[in-house]
Amino acid sequence: SLYYPYEINPVPVQLSNPKTRDFEICRTSLIPCLLKVLQSNKHNPPPIKLFEVSDVVIQSSLAETGARNERRLAALIAGTSSGFETIHGLLNQIMWSLNLAADFEENVNKRVQRRYHLEEIDDAAMFPGRQAKVMVGDVCIGILGVLHPEVLEHFDMSFPASVLEITLEPFLEWLRE
Numbered sequence: 001s002l003y004y005p006y007e008i009n010p011v012p013v014q015l016s017n018p019k020t021r022d023f024e025i026c027r028t029s030l031i032p033c034l035l036k037v038l039q040s041n042k043h044n045p046p047p048i049k050l051f052e053v054s055d056v057v058i059q060s061s062l063a064e065t066g067a068r069n070e071r072r073l074a075a076l077i078a079g080t081s082s083g084f085e086t087i088h089g090l091l092n093q094i095m096w097s098l099n100l101a102a103d104f105e106e107n108v109n110k111r112v113q114r115r116y117h118l119e120e121i122d123d124a125a126m127f128p129g130r131q132a133k134v135m136v137g138d139v140c141i142g143i144l145g146v147l148h149p150e151v152l153e154h155f156d157m158s159f160p161a162s163v164l165e166i167t168l169e170p171f172l173e174w175l176r177e
Contacts, residue, residue: 026057026067030074031125031163035147038078039155046079046159053168071168072142078161084130087144087162088118091134094164098171100136113174116141125151126163134166142166 027033030052037050053073060068073094077086092102095116103117118132121143131145144164152161 028056028058029165030054030056030072031076031165034074034076034163035151035155035161038076038157038161042157047082048078049076050078051075071172072165073168074163074165076161076163078157079159082146082160082162084144084146084162087146087164091144091164091166094166118144121145124148134164136170139170141170 034050034052038048041048051074053071055069056072057067058070059066062068075087075090075094077090095102099111099113100116101112101114103115105115114136116134116136119135120129121131121133122128123131123143123145125148126145127148131143133140134142134144142165145162147161147163149160152158
């Protein structure tokens with residue numbers, strides 16, 4: 001099986017021949033776009049819930065072009081009740097629908113093929129102690145956490161927000177097994 005783990009804060013891929021300067025650098029995460037959409041919708045009453053499934057571009061020495069596309073899923077929940085528990089609950093639902101169960105869950109049915117767990121990380125964009133990477137075995141497949149107030153300030157947001165982002169590539173491989 002050849003799939004790639006989720007890269008936390010990957011080096012951006014710069015295009016050598018972009019059509020415009022706006023598209024000079026490929027996106028390496030879906031989270032900044034969700035924050036821009038949140039900023040555009042801040043006049044709406046909370047909670048605001050957003051998601052996106054799309055490709056990002058990651059540097060890869062194995063690819064002929066020096067970069068590869070990776071399909072990801074990202075979600076953002078903003079509002080007064082958008083703490084770590086809320087985004088973790090969403091992750092649990094997503095993982096359950098993809099036939100994974102959390103390590104702490106007991107009495108799971110036969111459709112569960114794998115288990116996942118969280119490990120603490122230290123990402124400056126997220127609130128200390130309220131962030132984690134999502135692990136399936138020893139493979140990191142994503143991150144989740146509460147965004148740091150300074151990040152939210154940059155997007156003119158006055159209420160808390162939590163995010164998650166996972167790579168979908170391993171799931172495609174696991175479905176073939």
